[in-house]
Amino acid sequence: MFELVVFSLLNGLVFGLLLFMLSSGLTLIFGMMGVLNFAHAGFYMLGAYLVFTVTQHAGFVPALVVVPVLVGLLGAVVERQGLRRVHRFGHVAELIFTFGVAILVTEIVQFVWGRPAKRVEIPAFLDFPLFQLFNASFPAYKAFMLVVSVGMFVFLFAILTRTRAGLIIQASLTHPGMVAMLGHNVPRVFMVVFGIGCALAGLAGVIAGPVLGTFPGMAQVLGSIVFVVVVIGGLGSLSGALVASILIGVVQTVAVALDVSIGSALAAAGVVLDPTGFLHELTSVTVAQIAPILPYILLVVVLIVRPTGLFGTRET
């Protein structure tokens, strides 16, 4: 049991920090432009697929650097050529635009790389068990994911709070008008932040591709969960995104490992239900089975009870 708990927590942490890599960019973009970028997970998928191609030609380490840059540049282009145009039509139009981009990215990925899943190998120098604990081993690649995620977070935090550029970005978040008055090009700041956010998504794709699989549906699988994270954490709040990422990551990995249901709990308490009734179907659902819907239940509950999210300060 202890072993299960430790490994679930570790895996949850890895998954949660991966989620954070996506949600940090998303929440920054939201804080700045007030638009939820539906295509964000699309950039993550693009990162994973680009790694597949770059690794074949140059290896994993160059891909780790090149791919996020490529994805970031693409994100900047999307912001400059698309999002800025629809901005004048309002938030709903922006949301619909990013939704369109998300569809297009999925289609382009299928178009270029085909429908079947691609296999991205874990690089050989990271493909060994890092340590053994109660007869189960923890792969080095997961530790690598952990290190990259934490490194990224420290880097982002340092830039945002310790540099002049970060100061301007933070000011543009809250007082865009004033920052523009001081002579800064606020639209360009937005473009850069959008690009960086997309680059982070691309980086997440790079390190997640080998373990979570590289297939055309990967954006949809993770995309909705990232939304959940950002909304639960509070839209625009970076620390909220971190807490919610780890929360969702741990909840999901722990729930998957739990093979108990209301029915089994009732049976343990001595209550046996009629196995043909509807109630039986409802109670025989195990926690592992409802693991995929747990984040959404959490989302709906949070939005009803506290629409600003855990750490957020505003609603829309």
Added chain:
Amino acid sequence: MSTPAGATTRPLAVAGARGRWLRGSGVWLLAALVVALLPVVIRTPVAVPVMNQMGIAIVFALSYNMLLGQGGMLSFGHAVYFGLGGFIAAHALNHAGQGTLWLPLPLVPLVGGLGGLLFAALFGSFSTGRSGTVFAMISLGIAELMAASSLIFNEFFGGEEGITANRTKAPLLLGLEFTTDRQVYYLIAFWALVTTALMYAFSRTPVGRMANAVRDNPERAEFVGYSARWVRYVTFCASGFFAGIAGGLFAANYEILTAENMGLNASGSVLLMTYIGGIGYFLGPVLGAIVFTFLQSMLSDYTDVWLLYLGIVFLATVLFVPMGLTGIVVMHGAVWRARRLGRLVLPYLATAAALAVAALGVVGLVEMIHVLVSAPVSRGTRRLFWVLVNVRTVTPWVAFAAIAVAGVLALRWTMPRAGAAFAEASRPGDAR
């Protein structure tokens, strides 16, 4: 509203004055006549199933626009009500077939509608408190919730296979039989006309008008004395009801429902068709549903990557024609009334020709890339625009690239001229 949030949806208020002709009974009688004669006039065998699909899509898209266009609520999970209504209708149809329930087929869509209404009343009770991003997120959460639930509750959703029904086993009403597609067509046409009229009528009721007010400025609407939440809730329930009717029609037509029908992709398509048609106009979704379904059934016959083209068309619509196809048509109303439409024929024809050339080039390139990527190495030929093309030779690439570049260059020349011609023709006064 000082923010431009309502900008895209604003034309509806204008359309209210112009759309008055929809009030007359003549238009509806004419529509009924056209709809009744369509399968008689179009005699190709594939036409009727496609028209059935269109009818269902029209009801669904109109119900979606009650939310987005009229109420300003962007939903990413509208297919939930379509799908749940459809599932309930399919179960009801099965009960009717077993004789445990007296329910003739023509009334099945109504059962679907009540099912949609039931769930809209349930989910709407907590999701309509706010519009904007929060509403969109809750709708997405509910959609994901239902998608995941469909894998858990096998009894109701039928798991992977879905729920099948048999419409011919239902008891007859007035001796009406529904064995062929053509007979079902008239059922769908009837319901599509009735629901369209009802939804139009809804948009004219005080609550429908208040929905517009709440969309544009909820704060002011509250000051007038209306609860924005209540107005949104009523709109949401009505929308869920009509989506459920569409789902019921789907169950009657296809006799099968799967979890896919209420998935995210289904919700995405209804957003796509509504937006392409034009969310600012009552008839926009109708046009959008017809065009979308037509493209869907035609394009998918010719190419595997039709979704890619559809995505491009959608993005182009959002970027360049946010008022949608109907918006373009309505824009030319003034020109038509001034009898100056003739002046636009030449510049528009030139633009259309340039667009066709550009599209020819781009589509050619896309299809060649597709063959190159997906076909086995031994095969590299494909019939493209009546020409057999070998993608492993250089000539077709150069040719299609040249066509694409020529088309784009021509577009850059013709587009400003067409725009100038339109501006000139729509200038008030000087009517001859």
